[in-house]
Amino acid sequence: MAHWFAKLNETFIATEYWTLLVDGFKNTIIITLGALAIGVVIGSIIAVIKYFAEDSEAMKPLAAICNVYVTVIRGIPMVVLLLVFYYIIMKSSNNGVLVAIITFGINSGAYMAELMRSGLNAVDAGQMEAGRSLGLSKLQTMRKIILPQAVRYILPAIGNEMVALLKETSVAGYVAVVDLTRAGNLIRNNTYDAVNPLMAVALIYLILVVGLSTLLGKLERRLTPVAQHRKSH
Amino acid sequence: MLSTENLTKSFGSNHVLRGINVEINKGDVVCVIGPSGSGKSTFLRCLNLLEKPSGGKIIFEGDDLTAKKVDLDLHRQKMGMVFQQFNLFPHMTVLENMTCAPLMLKKATKEQAEKKAMELLERVGLADKAKAYPATLSGGQKQRVAIVRALCMEPDVMLFDEPTSALDPEMVGEVLDVMKELAQAGMTMVVVTHEMGFAREVSNRVLFLDEGIIMEQGSPEEVFSHPKSERLQSFLNKVL
Numbered sequence: 001m002a003h004w005f006a007k008l009n010e011t012f013i014a015t016e017y018w019t020l021l022v023d024g025f026k027n028t029i030i031i032t033l034g035a036l037a038i039g040v041v042i043g044s045i046i047a048v049i050k051y052f053a054e055d056s057e058a059m060k061p062l063a064a065i066c067n068v069y070v071t072v073i074r075g076i077p078m079v080v081l082l083l084v085f086y087y088i089i090m091k092s093s094n095n096g097v098l099v100a101i102i103t104f105g106i107n108s109g110a111y112m113a114e115l116m117r118s119g120l121n122a123v124d125a126g127q128m129e130a131g132r133s134l135g136l137s138k139l140q141t142m143r144k145i146i147l148p149q150a151v152r153y154i155l156p157a158i159g160n161e162m163v164a165l166l167k168e169t170s171v172a173g174y175v176a177v178v179d180l181t182r183a184g185n186l187i188r189n190n191t192y193d194a195v196n197p198l199m200a201v202a203l204i205y206l207i208l209v210v211g212l213s214t215l216l217g218k219l220e221r222r223l224t225p226v227a228q229h230r231k232s233h
Numbered sequence: 234m235l236s237t238e239n240l241t242k243s244f245g246s247n248h249v250l251r252g253i254n255v256e257i258n259k260g261d262v263v264c265v266i267g268p269s270g271s272g273k274s275t276f277l278r279c280l281n282l283l284e285k286p287s288g289g290k291i292i293f294e295g296d297d298l299t300a301k302k303v304d305l306d307l308h309r310q311k312m313g314m315v316f317q318q319f320n321l322f323p324h325m326t327v328l329e330n331m332t333c334a335p336l337m338l339k340k341a342t343k344e345q346a347e348k349k350a351m352e353l354l355e356r357v358g359l360a361d362k363a364k365a366y367p368a369t370l371s372g373g374q375k376q377r378v379a380i381v382r383a384l385c386m387e388p389d390v391m392l393f394d395e396p397t398s399a400l401d402p403e404m405v406g407e408v409l410d411v412m413k414e415l416a417q418a419g420m421t422m423v424v425v426t427h428e429m430g431f432a433r434e435v436s437n438r439v440l441f442l443d444e445g446i447i448m449e450q451g452s453p454e455e456v457f458s459h460p461k462s463e464r465l466q467s468f469l470n471k472v473l
Contacts, residue, residue: 136338
């Protein structure tokens with residue numbers, strides 16, 4: 001035991017490599033949250049376009065463009081996408097974190113579009129008809145009637161996407177970003193201690209994922225079923 | 234005030250409406266009856282363009298609703314609709330259900346809208362449910378709320394799509410009573426219904442729809458007591 005503590009001290013404390021882990025942790029969180037925000041925006045725009053395109057000829061070309069985007073993004077491995085953005089599309093930027101946020105966001109948007117669309121479709125079609133019959137426009141009905149109801153179907157799915165995203169960012173090291181994984185690997189490289197840095201990294205991911213899942217589970221229970229929590233008194 | 238000219242509607246090769254001409258005047262209470270699959274609901278849903286007609290015209294207050302440049306949302310504000318499945322907004326209270334459209338469309342201030350909503354709720358005996366969510370209401374209560382929600386927009390005509398078909402039998406009466414009162418107050422109404430008693434008692438005109446056309450029409454007395462066509466006779470024999 002004492003030996004192990006000595007080893008820990010040697011690997012993380014004395015060398016001050018623990019700060020590397022902290023920086024890596026920060027970058028992982030920043031990339032995950034940034035990408036999630038971009039993904040939600042892209043995802044909801046595509047979902048709404050495709051939802052409206054189901055009964056509007058005018059929206060069909062836009063929906064077709066969205067389909068191409070979703071197909072292309074989902075067909076390319078994340079690491080390849082990241083390299084393409086870093087070395088080709090965003091070549092002029094040497095801010096790896098920014099490139100990672102944008103790339104992961106664009107990737108995530110393609111997946112979230114489908115999650116959100118199924119959330120919108122889960123709301124009874126009569127709700128749109130009721131809104132329209134009162135004279136509300138499509139967008140007004142979407143905003144006030146459909147979206148607030150779709151959220152309780154969509155939020156849990158977004159939570160799962162967030163967990164997946166968090167783990168997926170571990171490939172950000174490919175474009176010179178020091179994320180949590182890369183930090184662990186750098187420490188391993190410099191200290192010749194493979195066990196402790198990698199175990200530490202794995203443990204941090206695990207705690208993050210478990211914590212996030214617990215939170216989401218609580219949120220989900222609060223969201224469904226909507227009526228039982230809002231009974232009048 | 235509301236008329237159709239040679240209205241047709243097809244779903245693929247299924248010709249549901251095959252040329253409907255009707256003229257509905259202010260204060261009319263028109264009941265639409267007919268066997269299931271005859272196109273009654275489709276006809277009603279075409280009137281406010283929830284279904285897009287395949288052909289023909291729908292003239293509402295002088296404007297052709299099927300024209301490309303028409304502002305449909307504006308006209309729909311003047312056409313209330315009540316659905317078989319109520320379609321209340323489950324994430325809003327009864328009061329919010331009623332004031333949501335008037336407020337969003339800036340038809341009234343919050344105060345005015347709520348005052349009006351409460352008056353209407355009072356009229357249908359549901360003032361105590363203003364703060365309740367739809368999930369806590371019975372079917373009959375839901376449908377009464379749906380009716381007054383539509384009335385909050387002060388429509389010129391009300392469309393009812395089988396308003397009592399999804400209700401338990403003991404709740405049908407309370408909804409029909411509200412509709413009856415509405416008719417007596419002079420509201421123009423188009424009602425798709427299986428309630429022959431209501432059609433006979435409240436309407437001033439009955440349309441018998443069959444195979445996508447108006448097979449027969451007339452006063453309730455004419456339609457129910459002296460049916461001319463064989464189709465109407467056999468339909469009435471089955472339902473009365």
